[in-house]
Amino acid sequence: MAVPKGKVSKARRDSRRHAENKKLSSANLVECPHCHELKVAHLVCKKCGYYNGVERVKKDEQK
Numbered sequence: 455m456a457v458p459k460g461k462v463s464k465a466r467r468d469s470r471r472h473a474e475n476k477k478l479s480s481a482n483l484v485e486c487p488h489c490h491e492l493k494v495a496h497l498v499c500k501k502c503g504y505y506n507g508v509e510r511v512k513k514d515e516q517k
Contacts, residue, residue, distance in 0.1 A: 482495045486499040486504065487507070488502050488504040489501050489504070
């Protein structure tokens with residue numbers, strides 16, 4: 455049966471948790487070749503709906 459070796463202090467526990475969250479990085483942003491807005495790499499552009507030179511999502515030009 456597994457038994458903990460001893461109490462882990464709050465500071466040690468929290469510093470370990472902080473180190474795990476610090477590893478996360480933000481998404482890689484690239485310029486959309488169609489509308490030249492920043493978008494997440496390998497995903498459809500939210501502004502124009504194009505991906506890899508082809509319109510994947512219809513966007514309304516109401517603005």
